[in-house]
Amino acid sequence: MLIDTHAHIYWDSYDSDRDEVLKRALDAGVKYIICPGTDLETSVKAIELAEKYDFVYAGVGFHPHDASKADEKSLEKIEELSYHPKVVAIGEIGLDFHYNFSPKEVQIDIFRKQIKIAKRRNLPVIIHNRESHKEIFEVLESEIDDKWTGFGKLADGKLPPPRGVFHTYSGSVRDAWRAINLGFYISISGVVTFKNAGDVVKVVKEIQPEHLLVETDSPFLAPQPFRGKRNEPMYVKFVAEKIAQIQGFTLEDIERTTSFNVYRLFRIGEKPEPKIVYKIKNSLYLNLTLRCNADCIFCDRKGEAIVKGYSLKIDREPSAEELIKEIGDPSKYDEVVFVGYGEPTIRLDVIKEVAKYVKERGGRTRLDTDGHGNVINKRNIVPELVGLIDSVSISLNSMDPVEYGRLMNIDGERYYKAMIDFAKECKKYGIETTMTIVGVDGIDVERHRKFVEEEIGVKFRFRPLF
Numbered sequence: 001m002l003i004d005t006h007a008h009i010y011w012d013s014y015d016s017d018r019d020e021v022l023k024r025a026l027d028a029g030v031k032y033i034i035c036p037g038t039d040l041e042t043s044v045k046a047i048e049l050a051e052k053y054d055f056v057y058a059g060v061g062f063h064p065h066d067a068s069k070a071d072e073k074s075l076e077k078i079e080e081l082s083y084h085p086k087v088v089a090i091g092e093i094g095l096d097f098h099y100n101f102s103p104k105e106v107q108i109d110i111f112r113k114q115i116k117i118a119k120r121r122n123l124p125v126i127i128h129n130r131e132s133h134k135e136i137f138e139v140l141e142s143e144i145d146d147k148w149t150g151f152g153k154l155a156d157g158k159l160p161p162p163r164g165v166f167h168t169y170s171g172s173v174r175d176a177w178r179a180i181n182l183g184f185y186i187s188i189s190g191v192v193t194f195k196n197a198g199d200v201v202k203v204v205k206e207i208q209p210e211h212l213l214v215e216t217d218s219p220f221l222a223p224q225p226f227r228g229k230r231n232e233p234m235y236v237k238f239v240a241e242k243i244a245q246i247q248g249f250t251l252e253d254i255e256r257t258t259s260f261n262v263y264r265l266f267r268i269g270e271k272p273e274p275k276i277v278y279k280i281k282n283s284l285y286l287n288l289t290l291r292c293n294a295d296c297i298f299c300d301r302k303g304e305a306i307v308k309g310y311s312l313k314i315d316r317e318p319s320a321e322e323l324i325k326e327i328g329d330p331s332k333y334d335e336v337v338f339v340g341y342g343e344p345t346i347r348l349d350v351i352k353e354v355a356k357y358v359k360e361r362g363g364r365t366r367l368d369t370d371g372h373g374n375v376i377n378k379r380n381i382v383p384e385l386v387g388l389i390d391s392v393s394i395s396l397n398s399m400d401p402v403e404y405g406r407l408m409n410i411d412g413e414r415y416y417k418a419m420i421d422f423a424k425e426c427k428k429y430g431i432e433t434t435m436t437i438v439g440v441d442g443i444d445v446e447r448h449r450k451f452v453e454e455e456i457g458v459k460f461r462f463r464p465l466f
C-alpha cells in the first residue's frame with residue numbers, strides 16, 4: 001500500500017483523463033492521495049475532488065508563489081475551508097526564494113499567518129521550501145509550541161508530535177534532522193531517481209524511513225524513466241522503490257513504514273494492529289515482551305512502540321506455542337530474531353524453547369539484548385544459549401558507566417559491568433557477538449568502535465536512532 005502525499009490532481013493537464021489517471025493509481029496499489037491547494041481557487045478544487053473520490057484528501061492554503069494574492073479575507077476563507085472533514089492539512093504553504101514570484105517579506109508574512117491558522121486548528125502543515133532554509137526555520141522555531149500537536153500522539157511517547165512535512169525535500173542532512181526534531185517528516189519525490197539527485201540521495205542514505213513520506217508532486221517532477229513527461233500518482237512506486245534500493249529495505253518495508261507515518265501525521269488509513277512476529281527485510285522478529293529492566297531516555301516502549309510501521313504494543317506476552325505457530329518454516333528467513341520492545345531475556349525459557357524449534361528446522365537465530373540477562377536471571381545464562389542462539393547483539397549505548405546509567409535510567413556502574421561481562425562471556429562461548437551504539441547527538445563513534453573491536457574483541461555496529 002502506497003500513499004502519494006502530494007499530487008495537484010486538479011491541474012488542468014488532467015482535465016481530459018482525470019478519472020483514468022486516478023483509476024490507474026488505484027490499480028497500481030496507491031491507496032490514498034493528498035491533494036494540496038496552492039491558493040483559494042485550487043484549495044476549493046482540491047476539496048471538490050476529495051468529495052468526489054473517497055481515497056483523495058485535501059490540503060488548503062496559499063503557496064509562496066501566490067502569497068501576494070492572499071489577504072485577510074482569503075486567509076479567513078482558508079481557515080473556514082479547513083473545517084471540511086476531508087481537509088487534513090494547511091498547505092501547501094512556505095517560502096520560495098528561488099523564483100521569488102511574491103516578494104520575500106510578503107511570503108514570510110503569509111507563511112506565518114498560515115502557520116497560525118494551522119495552530120488554531122491544530123492541523124499539520126505541508127511545507128514548500130526552496131532556497132529559504134534559514135527563514136523557514138526561523139518562522140517554524142518561533143511559532144512551534146507544545147499546544148500544536150497536529151492530530152496528536154497515539155500515546156505518551158518520546159517523539160515530537162507530528163506537525164507537518166517538508167515536501168519534495170531538497171535540503172541538507174543537517175536541516176532534515178532539524179526539521180525532524182521539530183516534528184516534521186521529510187517527503188521524497190521523483191527527484192531521488194534523477195541522475196543529478198545530489199543531496200536527496202544523501203538524505204535518504206542517512207534518514208531512516210521512520211521519518212520519510214513519499215510523493216509525486218504531480219503533474220511535476222516525473223521520476224525516471226518518465227522524467228520530463230506529465231507525472232501522475234501511480235509513479236509514486238518508483239520513488240518508494242528507489243528509497244528501498246538506497247536503504248537496503250524491501251519495497252514492503254518502505255510502504256508499511258511510510259503509510260504509518262501518513263496515519264500518524266494526517267490520520268489517514270488505519271492504526272496498525274499489534275504484532276507478535278513481524279518481518280523486516282528477510283528477517284523474522286519475535287516480539288517477546290514490552291517489559292524491560294531499564295528505561296532508556298530514547299526508548300519509545302511506553303509510547304507508540306512502533307517499529308518500521310508495525311505496532312509492538314501487545315497487551316499480552318505471546319507463549320512459545322503461539323510464536324512457533326507464527327514462525328512456520330524458519331529456514332525461509334535469513335534469521336529469526338528474539339527481541340521485543342523490551343528486554344527479551346526476561347523471558348529466557350520462551351527464548352530457549354522457540355530457539356530449539358528454529359535450530360531443529362535449519363533456521364538461524366539472533367538475540368537482541370541490553371546484556372543484563374545474567375542479572376535478570378540471577379545466573380550465568382550464556383552456557384544455556386550455546387547451540388540455540390547463533391548470534392547476540394548487545395546495546396553498548398555508552399562506554400562511560402555514568403553516561404550509561406544516565407541514558408538507561410539504571411545503576412550505571414553495576415549494569416555497565418554486567419553488560420561488558422555478558423559480552424565477554426558470549427565471546428568465550430563462541431557465540432557471534434556484536435555490540436551496537438545508537439546515533440544520539442555527539443556520540444564518538446570511532447572511539448566506541450575501537451573499544452569494542454580492540455578491547456572486547458567482538459564486532460561493532462553503529463545504528464541510527466530510529
Ligand code: SF4
Pocket residue numbers: 292293294295296298299300301340341342343370408
Ligand atoms: S533496553 Fe531497550 S527496551 Fe529497554 S528501555 Fe532501553 S531501549 Fe527500551
Ligand SMILES: [Zn+2]
Pocket residue numbers: 006008036092217
Ligand atoms: Zn506542490
